[in-house]
Amino acid sequence: MKILSISTATSDLSVALNDDDRLISEKIEENQRNHSVDLDPDIAGLLKEAGLTLQDIDRFAVAIGPGSYTGLRVGLTTAKMFASILGKELVGVSTLQALAQNFAGEDALVVAALDARNHNFFAGAYRGEEAVIADGHYPLSSLLEQVAALPDEKVIFVGSDFSKYQEEITAALADKDLHLGEGSENLLHASAIGRLALTSPVLDPDQAEPRYLRRTQAEYDWQKKTGQEFKADSAYVEEV
Structure with a gap:
């Protein structure tokens, strides 16, 4: 099984290609904060070096949290898009694990x-x-x-x-x-995400969400302002 793994959860950007538990190639950029700009070129470069295309990937794996709010969204959105468009499997792996x-x-x-x-x-x-x-x-x-x-x-x-x-x-x-x-x-290695992804449950790309593990400061401010408790149908997102 060929797995493309992504981590944008921290200030370091990492992508990797695994074939089952064998590492094909990995790229890590330390203290790189332009994940939304550099992620796609890094993936394209990794695939080109390996002589593969996105269609050759069986499973997309991503660090699903915790981590940077923006970074998690960048990585997960990219993995969800690939999995959904190509009809491939999606797996989320704990950043901490x-x-x-x-x-x-x-x-x-x-x-x-x-x-x-x-x-x-x-x-x-x-x-x-x-x-x-x-x-x-x-x-x-x-x-x-x-x-x-x-x-x-x-x-x-x-x-x-x-x-x-x-x-x-x-x-x-x-x-x-x-x-x-x-x-x-x-350093957070995408190759480790790939190894863990072998035995991780497959997610529905339309339902997968980042695991932030805490509310954002904006959400806390909204709760303080309105006095409302957070629920599944909280008006927070609609109001903001």
């Missing part, structure tokens, strides 16, 4: 975390592909309490630059063998 795959061979609890500002993180903890702490939006203190309560002796943090939180993390997990990801260790 894909990040955890950077340390897939380690005998450790891997905490994948993206800085969500104000001492909060989008985070999930994994042993291999098993989710031990569910993907969510956590205050750092709450996340550390949950990690500290787990029996794992070795803990790896991956995803963000953790340097400004190092003292707090180290103090909370003083009894753990701790490693904080640095540099390229924190």
Whole structure:
């Protein structure tokens, strides 16, 4: 099965081609924020190098969240469009689970975390592909309490630059063998999305939505202004 994978969930742009679990080719652009401009040319270049076309792809896979609101929409919209027009399969993969795959061979609890500002993180903890702490939006203190309560002796943090939180993390997990990801260790690889996509459920392109894991600031402002609770048929989108 040939899988084209996309990640626009972070400031890094990554696309990859997998044939089952074998990587054909991958391209990563670090700290590249023009995803809407560069994604299509990167995909075209990757396909050309491999001697393939979009019609040769069996499954499109995308980092479905959490991550940048705009970035997630860019990646998912592109994957949905390809899958729908070409009649191919679409799969959404957790951004955090894909990040955890950077340390897939380690005998450790891997905490994948993206800085969500104000001492909060989008985070999930994994042993291999098993989710031990569910993907969510956590205050750092709450996340550390949950990690500290787990029996794992070795803990790896991956995803963000953790340097400004190092003292707090180290103090909370003083009894753990701790490693904080640095540099390229924190890159999100589309090839990992492709591997996980092999066993992920297929989505309906018309129904697939980003998994933001929290409301946008505009939604919070709307709720404060109107006093209304969010529901499936919330008037928020119509009003804005």
